[in-house]
Amino acid sequence: MRPLLPRTTSSGPLGEWTATAAHTRAVLLAAGAAVAAVLGRRPDLLVLAAPLTVAAVWGHLARPRRAPEADVTLGRGTLREGDVANVVVRVRPASDADGVITLASTRWVERKPASGIAPVEAGVGAIALRSTRWGRRQIGTLSVTLSSAWGAYRVGPTDVPDLATATLPVPAAFDAAAPTPHPRGLVGLNRSSRTGSGSEFNTIRQFQPGDRLRRIHWPVSLRTGTLHVTSTYADEDAHVFVLVDAFSDLGPREGIDGRPTSLDVTVRAAGAISEHFLGSNDRLTLRTVGAANIPRLGLGSGTKHLRRVLESLASVAPASERRDDGQAAIRGVDPNALCLVLSPLIVPTTVGLAHTLAARGMTTVVVDTLPEHLTADPGSVYEALAWRIRLLSREAQVHSLVTRGVPVVPWRGPGSLDHVLRDLSRRAAAPRMGRRR
Amino acid sequence: MTTARPRGGVQDGADRTAWRTVRFGKGRPWSLPQLGLALTGVASAVAFLLCLQAASGGFDPVWWALAIVPLATLGFAGSAAPLAFWGLMLAGWFLLTPSGSLSAWSVPAAVALAVGHAAAALSATTPPAGGLPVRVVRTWAGRVVLAALTAPAVAALAGALRSGELEASPAAYVIGLGGLALGVFLLRTDPPAEPD
Numbered sequence: 001m002r003p004l005l006p007r008t009t010s011s012g013p014l015g016e017w018t019a020t021a022a023h024t025r026a027v028l029l030a031a032g033a034a035v036a037a038v039l040g041r042r043p044d045l046l047v048l049a050a051p052l053t054v055a056a057v058w059g060h061l062a063r064p065r066r067a068p069e070a071d072v073t074l075g076r077g078t079l080r081e082g083d084v085a086n087v088v089v090r091v092r093p094a095s096d097a098d099g100v101i102t103l104a105s106t107r108w109v110e111r112k113p114a115s116g117i118a119p120v121e122a123g124v125g126a127i128a129l130r131s132t133r134w135g136r137r138q139i140g141t142l143s144v145t146l147s148s149a150w151g152a153y154r155v156g157p158t159d160v161p162d163l164a165t166a167t168l169p170v171p172a173a174f175d176a177a178a179p180t181p182h183p184r185g186l187v188g189l190n191r192s193s194r195t196g197s198g199s200e201f202n203t204i205r206q207f208q209p210g211d212r213l214r215r216i217h218w219p220v221s222l223r224t225g226t227l228h229v230t231s232t233y234a235d236e237d238a239h240v241f242v243l244v245d246a247f248s249d250l251g252p253r254e255g256i257d258g259r260p261t262s263l264d265v266t267v268r269a270a271g272a273i274s275e276h277f278l279g280s281n282d283r284l285t286l287r288t289v290g291a292a293n294i295p296r297l298g299l300g301s302g303t304k305h306l307r308r309v310l311e312s313l314a315s316v317a318p319a320s321e322r323r324d325d326g327q328a329a330i331r332g333v334d335p336n337a338l339c340l341v342l343s344p345l346i347v348p349t350t351v352g353l354a355h356t357l358a359a360r361g362m363t364t365v366v367v368d369t370l371p372e373h374l375t376a377d378p379g380s381v382y383e384a385l386a387w388r389i390r391l392l393s394r395e396a397q398v399h400s401l402v403t404r405g406v407p408v409v410p411w412r413g414p415g416s417l418d419h420v421l422r423d424l425s426r427r428a429a430a431p432r433m434g435r436r437r
Numbered sequence: 438m439t440t441a442r443p444r445g446g447v448q449d450g451a452d453r454t455a456w457r458t459v460r461f462g463k464g465r466p467w468s469l470p471q472l473g474l475a476l477t478g479v480a481s482a483v484a485f486l487l488c489l490q491a492a493s494g495g496f497d498p499v500w501w502a503l504a505i506v507p508l509a510t511l512g513f514a515g516s517a518a519p520l521a522f523w524g525l526m527l528a529g530w531f532l533l534t535p536s537g538s539l540s541a542w543s544v545p546a547a548v549a550l551a552v553g554h555a556a557a558a559l560s561a562t563t564p565p566a567g568g569l570p571v572r573v574v575r576t577w578a579g580r581v582v583l584a585a586l587t588a589p590a591v592a593a594l595a596g597a598l599r600s601g602e603l604e605a606s607p608a609a610y611v612i613g614l615g616g617l618a619l620g621v622f623l624l625r626t627d628p629p630a631e632p633d
Contacts, residue, residue: 022558044543051551151558
């Protein structure tokens with residue numbers, strides 16, 4: 001099944017105008033009263049029938065002659081969680097027919113008006129909607145109903161083709177001051193271990209052919225009598241590999257305004273991490289395990305790649321591929337990449353993948369995305385017991401990772417990875433004991 | 438009965454299209470404008486019955502039970518229920534008022550009938566939880582006033598004919614036939630409807 005693509009426009013005929021019960025009522029009552037008045041010699045019935053006759057004739061004469069069509073436009077096809085977009089319906093011909101549009105209730109879509117009913121005036125009607133959770137979804141069935149003068153003729157309610165939206169996760173606030181280990185590229189903000197063109201000061205050395213003149217350090221040059229230049233460390237980019245565990249989605253789903261589920265935390269954290277590293281000109285690969293139909297994203301950098309990453313995250317459907325062993329996800333990863341495994345550590349498959357990455361000698365960090373509120377207030381004693389057993393088992397898995405040298409850090413937003421990344425960089429720069437060959 | 442004000446996270450200014458809704462038990466929510474239309478239907482039924490009582494000189498009190506029908510048939514405004522209701526009211530007028538009479542109470546009764554018809558018709562144009570923009574209410578009120586104005590005109594004409602002040606001369610027959618021809622011309626279908 002292909003992922004649902006955003007669809008922002010649709011149009012179609014609304015059908016033919018048909019007489020309503022109100023028009024039938026006016027015609028029958030007026031005609032019946034008039035006949036009774038004539039046959040029964042009752043002029044008062046003629047008086048009673050007069051306004052209804054006017055209503056019937058007026059409604060008939062003012063009936064629209066052409067079958068209407070509707071054009072529906074969704075303001076934005078791609079939203080962020082909590083963003084608002086307008087659905088605008090334009091009726092052709094823009095006659096003076098009154099009407100209403102009705103947007104059916106759909107999960108994770110708030111409507112304004114909350115009833116989902118808005119008037120059509122001068123051929124235009126609009127409803128605002130707010131997407132409250134990441135994901136790809138249809139906005140709900142939109143129906144259009146038009147009425148002519150005196151409610152005599154009506155079109156609809158006619159459903160127009162569904163519109164769809166992609167809601168990108170709102171990345172949680174994240175920032176890391178620590179450098180990324182193993183930078184290897186040509187551009188980026190990470191300090192290389194070698195000297196080169198960059199911004200961070202290394203030393204002052206004697207001028208060599210090829211040095212830029214603007215690097216000349218004049219005070220030292222004048223003092224020593226020979227030309228000296230300021231040398232810097234090269235700036236490099238790193239490769240970050242983000243593995244998202246979509247095997248489980250624990251907790252009540254309450255959207256952007258409520259408490260997050262484990263997958264909410266995972267997806268938003270992945271978005272935040274991607275935004276941070278791609279904003280630092282690093283290269284990033286995103287892979288998911290446990291979710292079906294997620295397009296395989298290649299290595300990339302920049303804002304366009306961030307957009308692709310967020311759209312991939314929006315396509316995640318929890319536990320839609322339970323047979324996934326994750327081997328395909330970790331295939332072909334750069335050995336120097338920083339591997340970030342985002343998982344609530346509930347399904348052993350993800351723990352096994354972290355072990356595999358670490359066993360390959362890759363720098364691996366597991367980001368624990370289990371929300372605290374899940375275990376903080378269990379509903380019953382049995383739930384508390386179940387969580388306790390589950391957490392004991394989880395603790396054993398975490399311990400096995402730590403024993404292997406894979407740090408497990410809980411997701412806490414900004415600075416979550418600072419400490420561990422700094423340690424990893426220090427470890428990468430430290431002298432190593434090697435076997436002489 | 439519970440009431441609820443629409444809530445949601447879309448808070449970008451005053452919402453003039455959101456209405457307080459009322460829910461009767463586990464039924465669907467009704468907006469206050471819709472309930473207002475139902476009460477207008479009740480008021481028009483009461484007014485019609487008052488006029489009928491005055492015109493007929495009194496009737497069985499059981500007829501007053503009909504006043505609550507517009508409220509009881511709140512969810513059937515777009516069906517044949519209002520037709521049956523107002524048909525019954527007209528039948529009651531036909532049966533209870535003296536034959537050949539032309540009561541002045543027929544004019545307010547006609548206005549009440551027009552208001553009741555319009556209330557049911559307007560109610561059928563929007564869903565139960567939907568509201569009514571002020572512009573729509575004004576438009577419908579104008580239409581009802583125009584339609585209701587024909588009642589005193591017809592009453593005056595009928596009264597004049599009945600009192601003998603106006604005699605049905607050949608010119609009147611010509612004018613009547615001309616009006617009938619004009620009505621047929623206006624109500625024709627273009628192209629003519631094909632016979633089944």
